[in-house]
Every structure is written in structure tokens, then in C-alpha cells.
Amino acid sequence: MQPSRQALKARYVFPITAPPIADGVVTIENGLIVAVGRKTDGCPVRDLGNVALLPGLINAHTHLEFSGLSAPLGTPGMAFTDWIRLVVAHRRQLPLPFNLIDIQDGANECGSYGTVAYGDIATTAWGADLEWASLGATIFLEVIGLKAELIEARLATARKHLTPREFRHWRAGLSPHAPYSVHPELFDRLLTLAADANSPIAFHLAETLEELDLLATGGGPFRELLSDLGAWDETAIPRGTRPLDYLRRLAASGVHAIVIHGNYLDQEEIEFAAAHAERLTIVYCPRTHAYFDHARHPLPQLLAAGANVALGTDSRASNPDLNLLEEIRYVARHYPELPPSTALEL
Structure with a gap:
């Protein structure tokens, strides 16, 4: 003993x-x-x-459902909308509900690299049979629905996920997926649900230039993708919308929000995130960011402004592994202007 x-x-x-x-x-x-x-x-x-x-690590953003992949989908530097087509095709050939063994393997992989807690985006609700999770987890139920006729059904599913439960190892949150995949009314009502349940929100925002183009003009590669998938709603996204509009709604909702990626936040949006750091956390996923060959992440600007920033691995669909230490090392190597200790603190 x-x-x-x-x-x-x-x-x-x-x-x-x-x-x-x-x-x-x-x-x-x-x-x-x-x-x-x-x-x-x-x-x-x-x-x-x-x-x-060192203290246990927190992987602020992942998708464990993709943990069965041995390599990222597609090729480095490919167009993001083309990659989404591969994701959709991959998901369609998987059994439903998704393979729980893959999810468990992903959680175990996180733990093997020193992770003690993670935020997972799940497309199917977790239940008692997943209480095997040995790590502290926040499970954000992914909600997708750009068309107005889907709103009530999606809200019903979200309410079920937030039903109080007594499982020890995880808590429930909601993830309205992204501006291009969630109707604005559905987005606002999901925020209300989360606030009423004292649950967090995870939201992909300002991930690509194509997303900004869709918000501003209603056109571009995302419009084409959504039309091809039968998911486009001409009236859903007001022209001239900005990521700042979503940041304002998140901050006003009273929930704690994980803003995933933020690759193309402008200075005004960075300053807004910093001014509401008690409610908004920007999650940077370094190696996934590099996989798509994005412009340099505004990490230094976010930190200089006082924003709350965390690191995530994202999924094996865009990353070779779930090793958060490699994300820390990436930051230390590629941001020499930041003190090395900063990478560990994120």
C-alpha cells in the first residue's frame, strides 16, 4: 500500500x-x-x-468521433469546403450511432498524452454507457440546421442533451456548429437553452475567409457547398453579417462560450473578445490551422489585448494525433516573439 x-x-x-x-x-x-x-x-x-x-493538460477542442482515422482527410492546404465534402462523405459511411470504440480510443489517446480534461463535439448524445470516460469532459452536442423548418426538432434534441444527469465524468454543453450551418433564430434559442441550464457553448467562428465571404455577401464556395448539400436557405443569413455580430450575441447571453478557431478575427473583434474575456474563450488549434495553410493566427494580438485563449487539437480528420503537447510545441516554435512559458499557460 x-x-x-x-x-x-x-x-x-x-x-x-x-x-x-x-x-x-x-x-x-x-x-x-x-x-x-x-x-x-x-x-x-x-x-x-x-x-x-507539469499540471494536467486541457484539450479545449476535439471531435473524438473521428479517432478511428489513421491520417487526416484530404491533403494539406486543400480548400476547406472541399475538406468538408470529405467529412460529409466519411460520416455517411459510418454506422449510427458512431462507433463508441473510436470515441473511447480517442479519450484514451488524450489521456496518454497528459490530458486530464477535454471539450468534445459530439453528433450523438452521450449516455450512461459512456461513463467509462476517465477524464473530465464537457460534451458539446453539435447542432446543425440552417433551414427554419429544422429549428423545433433541433431544439428538442438539444433539450434532451441538457437534461440533468448524475454522471461523474462529464458535463453537457451545446455546439451550434457555425454561422454557415445554423439559422440565426436557432442560434439565439440555443444560447437561451444553455443559459437556462448553466451550460457552456462551443461555436466555430471566423475559421476561414470563405466563411467571412458568405456572411458578407451570401456567396462564394460555402454557398455552393450548402446548395449542393441541399442545406442552403437564402433568407437565413443577413448580408453584411460579421463575426462580431455573433461575438456580441454570445457575450450578451450570459453563457461561457468557447469560440473555436477565430483564425480571421479582425482587431475590433479581438478587442471585443478581450473586453469579455470572462465569458469568451478563443480556442486555437495550431496544427489543424497549419493543415489548411491559413494566414498566421492572431494569437499574439489576442494575448496582447488580454483575450482568454486556450489550445485544442481539433480532430484526427485534420490532425495526425490528439497530442496537446505537440500543439504547445508548435506555438513555442512558431511564435518566437512570445515567452516560451506562454505556450504552457494557454
Whole structure:
């Protein structure tokens, strides 16, 4: 039997809230960290050797349903709308509900890389049979419906997902998918549902230039894609809409919102996100961002403005693995103007 109080020694300890500690020691009592420093109080010490200890990681955005993929869909740098066509085709050939083994494998993979909590976008509702999840999880039910006639059915599904439950390892949230796939009325009513249930929201926003084109003009590759899928509604998106319009609605709703990607937020939108950092978190997915060859992410501008930023892996449909440490390393390598500690703090 392990002693109730013991210490772990490592070459480096990264408290995150303080500078790194060389030859650091983390003292644990009854499963809780009670001290971090260079000394022990005489309790048994386990020397881990040439390793680093740091707090458990949080993967703020993933889609575990794609964890059965051995490689990303498509090719690096491909048009985003062409990639969505591949995603749709892939999903259509999968059994429904999606393979729970893939989801479990994805959760286990996250855990193997030091992740202790994650935000997953799920297209099917989780239930008691998924309480195997050993990590703390927020499961955002993905809601898609640009046509007005779909609103009531989608709301009914969302309400069911938010029904109070007593599972230990996960909490429920909602994910109105994106501006190009959710009717504005449905979006607003989902925010109300989430606020009433004290549940968070996850929303893809400003992910591509084609998305901005659709919002501004009602045209472009997204219009063509949605028309081909039979999902376009000419009246759904008012011309001249901006990501800022959605940020304002998210901030006013009272929910905590995960704004996924934010690749093309402009300076006004960045400053708005910073001014509402207590409600809005921008999630940057570095390697997925690179897969689509986007313009440089406004991460430095977001941080300089005081915005709340977190990191995510996104899914295996656009990333070779779910290793959040690789996302941290990517930030450290590609943003030399930021202190190395910043990548760990995100």
C-alpha cells in the first residue's frame, strides 16, 4: 500500500503559476498536491529522473468521433469546403450511432498524452454507457440546421442533451456548429437553452475567409457547398453579417462560450473578445490551422489585448494525433516573439 504522503522528484517541475523549478519536488498527500518546491518534509521520495512534471493538460477542442482515422482527410492546404465534402462523405459511411470504440480510443489517446480534461463535439448524445470516460469532459452536442423548418426538432434534441444527469465524468454543453450551418433564430434559442441550464457553448467562428465571404455577401464556395448539400436557405443569413455580430450575441447571453478557431478575427473583434474575456474563450488549434495553410493566427494580438485563449487539437480528420503537447510545441516554435512559458499557460 502506498504511503498517504509521498513526494515525486523530477529534473524540472513546471508549476505554471511560478517559474520552473530545477530538481523540483511535488509532495502529495491522499491524492492531493500539498507542496511544490525543492525540499521535502521527510516523507518517502520517488525520483522520476530526467523528466518534467507539469499540471494536467486541457484539450479545449476535439471531435473524438473521428479517432478511428489513421491520417487526416484530404491533403494539406486543400480548400476547406472541399475538406468538408470529405467529412460529409466519411460520416455517411459510418454506422449510427458512431462507433463508441473510436470515441473511447480517442479519450484514451488524450489521456496518454497528459490530458486530464477535454471539450468534445459530439453528433450523438452521450449516455450512461459512456461513463467509462476517465477524464473530465464537457460534451458539446453539435447542432446543425440552417433551414427554419429544422429549428423545433433541433431544439428538442438539444433539450434532451441538457437534461440533468448524475454522471461523474462529464458535463453537457451545446455546439451550434457555425454561422454557415445554423439559422440565426436557432442560434439565439440555443444560447437561451444553455443559459437556462448553466451550460457552456462551443461555436466555430471566423475559421476561414470563405466563411467571412458568405456572411458578407451570401456567396462564394460555402454557398455552393450548402446548395449542393441541399442545406442552403437564402433568407437565413443577413448580408453584411460579421463575426462580431455573433461575438456580441454570445457575450450578451450570459453563457461561457468557447469560440473555436477565430483564425480571421479582425482587431475590433479581438478587442471585443478581450473586453469579455470572462465569458469568451478563443480556442486555437495550431496544427489543424497549419493543415489548411491559413494566414498566421492572431494569437499574439489576442494575448496582447488580454483575450482568454486556450489550445485544442481539433480532430484526427485534420490532425495526425490528439497530442496537446505537440500543439504547445508548435506555438513555442512558431511564435518566437512570445515567452516560451506562454505556450504552457494557454
